[in-house]
Amino acid sequence: MPPAEAHITVTNLTMAYGSFIIQRDLTFTVRRGDIFIIMGGSGCGKSTLLRHLIGLKPPAQGEVRIAGESLWAAAPEAQERLKRRFGVLFQSGALWSSMTLAENVALPLEQYTDLSPARIRQQVSLKLALVGLAGFEDYYPSQISGGMQKRAGLARAMALDPDILFFDEPSAGLDPISSRLLDELILELRDSLGATVVVVTHELASIFTIGNNSVFLDADTKTMIASGDPKQLREACPDPKVRTFLTRGEVGAQTA
Amino acid sequence: MHSITVERHRPNELRCRRPTADTLLVELSGSWRLQDEIPALTAVEQALAAEPRVQRLAFETTALTAWDSGLVTVVLDILHLGAQRRLVVDQEGLPEGLRRLVHLATAVPERQGARREAIRDPFLARVGQETLGLLASVGDLLGFIGEAILALIKLLRGRARFRPVELTLLIQACGAQAVPIVTLISFLVGAILAFIGAIQLAMFGAQIYVANLVGLAMALELGAMMTAIIMAGRTGAAFAAQLGTMTVNEEIDALTTLGLSPMEFLVIPRMLALVTMMPLLTLYADLLGILGGALIGVTVLGISPAEYVQQTRAALTLSACAQGLIKSGVYGMLVALAGCLRGMQCGRSAAAVGQATTSAVVTSIVCIILASAILTVIFFRVL
Numbered sequence: 001m002p003p004a005e006a007h008i009t010v011t012n013l014t015m016a017y018g019s020f021i022i023q024r025d026l027t028f029t030v031r032r033g034d035i036f037i038i039m040g041g042s043g044c045g046k047s048t049l050l051r052h053l054i055g056l057k058p059p060a061q062g063e064v065r066i067a068g069e070s071l072w073a074a075a076p077e078a079q080e081r082l083k084r085r086f087g088v089l090f091q092s093g094a095l096w097s098s099m100t101l102a103e104n105v106a107l108p109l110e111q112y113t114d115l116s117p118a119r120i121r122q123q124v125s126l127k128l129a130l131v132g133l134a135g136f137e138d139y140y141p142s143q144i145s146g147g148m149q150k151r152a153g154l155a156r157a158m159a160l161d162p163d164i165l166f167f168d169e170p171s172a173g174l175d176p177i178s179s180r181l182l183d184e185l186i187l188e189l190r191d192s193l194g195a196t197v198v199v200v201t202h203e204l205a206s207i208f209t210i211g212n213n214s215v216f217l218d219a220d221t222k223t224m225i226a227s228g229d230p231k232q233l234r235e236a237c238p239d240p241k242v243r244t245f246l247t248r249g250e251v252g253a254q255t256a
Numbered sequence: 257m258h259s260i261t262v263e264r265h266r267p268n269e270l271r272c273r274r275p276t277a278d279t280l281l282v283e284l285s286g287s288w289r290l291q292d293e294i295p296a297l298t299a300v301e302q303a304l305a306a307e308p309r310v311q312r313l314a315f316e317t318t319a320l321t322a323w324d325s326g327l328v329t330v331v332l333d334i335l336h337l338g339a340q341r342r343l344v345v346d347q348e349g350l351p352e353g354l355r356r357l358v359h360l361a362t363a364v365p366e367r368q369g370a371r372r373e374a375i376r377d378p379f380l381a382r383v384g385q386e387t388l389g390l391l392a393s394v395g396d397l398l399g400f401i402g403e404a405i406l407a408l409i410k411l412l413r414g415r416a417r418f419r420p421v422e423l424t425l426l427i428q429a430c431g432a433q434a435v436p437i438v439t440l441i442s443f444l445v446g447a448i449l450a451f452i453g454a455i456q457l458a459m460f461g462a463q464i465y466v467a468n469l470v471g472l473a474m475a476l477e478l479g480a481m482m483t484a485i486i487m488a489g490r491t492g493a494a495f496a497a498q499l500g501t502m503t504v505n506e507e508i509d510a511l512t513t514l515g516l517s518p519m520e521f522l523v524i525p526r527m528l529a530l531v532t533m534m535p536l537l538t539l540y541a542d543l544l545g546i547l548g549g550a551l552i553g554v555t556v557l558g559i560s561p562a563e564y565v566q567q568t569r570a571a572l573t574l575s576a577c578a579q580g581l582i583k584s585g586v587y588g589m590l591v592a593l594a595g596c597l598r599g600m601q602c603g604r605s606a607a608a609v610g611q612a613t614t615s616a617v618v619t620s621i622v623c624i625i626l627a628s629a630i631l632t633v634i635f636f637r638v639l
Contacts, residue, residue, distance in 0.1 A: 096606075097606045115290065123325060130357065130361050161290060188356060191356060192352075192360070193357070
């Protein structure tokens with residue numbers, strides 16, 4: 001694969017809640033078409049980093065650039081335009097509970113396109129069919145299982161054919177098989193839609209199946225201590241902490 | 257070989273060709289994205305209808321410049337047309353990504369019975385269902401009151417379990433923190449009552465009886481009722497929202513699995529807090545209402561303060577004050593019960609919490625007014 005252009009560039013990002021610093025000096029690049037993993041132990045700021053990337057929390061310092069345009073320095077309209085190219089799947093789906101699945105998926109289409117109701121219905125059915133939920137249009141989120149809610153959340157995230165899909169812990173709360181199916185779906189969507197995918201996860205199986213680039217956040221030093229292809233990091237990362245993480249603590253067995 | 261061209265001057269074009277007698281080739285060119293206008297599929301339908309010999313459906317997309325899921329739905333529709341006529345479909349001509357999406361969208365067949373038809377029951381059936389639902393909800397209410405009474409008996413025997421800290425926090429929340437709004441409302445209610453009464457009584461030259469009117473009205477009914485309605489909106493709604501959110505987050509289930517009865521642990525402290533605080537707030541509201549009335553009496557009607565106090569003291573009896581206080585205790589119990597009941601019945605979604613809160617306030621106010629009517633009649637007969 002030829003080296004693709006940079007899609008998301010993060011430079012010297014410092015994240016903080018008030019004066020409490022979560023992570024500092026984060027610098028990395030996500031290339032177009034990457035499946036980029038944000039990993040690290042619990043509480044190291046993975047989800048906070050995601051909130052910076054999707055425009056929910058402004059950085060204390062540093063910059064996030066989407067396709068060359070600064071997300072946080074942009075004028076509000078430009079920022080809205082950038083954000084409209086994002087699709088975000090939140091940890092528990094975050095479906096709007098007072099709307100049916102069809103209404104959930106249709107809302108972004110109704111708000112941001114001038115498609116006719118008939119075409120919106122077509123798109124909604126397509127997006128639900130893509131995640132394997134054909135025929136569930138008229139269900140409310142509370143009437144379907146957790147795994148289905150997550151897939152419906154993905155259908156909503158894909159409503160506007162986003163350039164970048166963000167996933168916060170996609171496999172949390174899913175059984176191993178559902179979680180593998182979701183991984184395959186992510187790969188499939190990247191290949192067919194050509195989207196860039198950013199995933200927050202600490203699920204090793206997922207990390208190695210789908211990830212081709214990553215950043216490892218460390219809670220002790222409060223910065224990133226590794227980046228690159230997770231499979232290579234497992235074999236050859238100079239930092240033992242990263243290898244320990246990627247081998248579930250069996251680093252001795254792996255290096256032997 | 258003939259071709260049908262559909263609507264020119266578009267960003268995209270759909271043509272049907274017949275390279276061989278039994279093949280229909282659908283040519284897609286230009287930009288087929290969500291925001292592009294997309295032609296209807298009548299051309300394909302017409303071509304298929306015109307040529308019953310067609311056996312194969314193929315695609316040609318070399319002139320396609322841009323596509324996204326806007327095109328996927330079009331292709332799915334064409335495939336659907338083909339499937340209806342049992343044609344052999346050759347997807348080779350489609351871009352690879354699009355082929356994968358089509359495959360993905362059709363990979364999981366629609367689950368049997370998942371789709372729901374909107375069935376509308378006949379009118380009588382719906383009336384029946386509503387009535388049964390209403391009866392069931394009355395049953396729920398009675399069951400809840402029964403459980404609450406059992407928990408209260410347990411409490412009296414000293415065996416109910418809850419955290420005392422929680423009780424003090426609740427007393428603070430529905431006692432001290434409610435004082436400002438009770439002050440404002442009851443003072444103004446007293447003043448308004450005095451003002452309206454004054455206009456009527458002045459016609460008989462009996463302005464001094466404004467003190468009787470305000471004093472008795474506040475002590476007998478209005479002090480208790482205004483406080484109860486404030487507390488229904490303020491505290492009953494808060495109880496319902498809090499317990500409802502706890503239901504959504506499975507916190508109630510967590511208590512139950514620990515063997516802690518939510519009734520003892522959550523409902524009893526709330527009931528105790530409201531039942532003890534309501535009479536105190538009502539006493540305070542009575543006093544503020546009389547003060548409000550006095551302000552109007554002294555400033556507008558020219559009654560001297562000493563006269564007003566004397567008249568009020570003559571009008572108010574201990575039994576009138578006691579009636580108001582007993583009522584307020586009952587109202588407090590009803591508000592706490594309605595709030596907790598609706599919170600515990602809450603469904604598991606954000607919308608359900610909203611419904612629970614609304615329903616708690618409505619139930620409280622209905623119960624307050626009903627109880628007020630019943631108690632007034634009872635007191636009138638007994639005293």
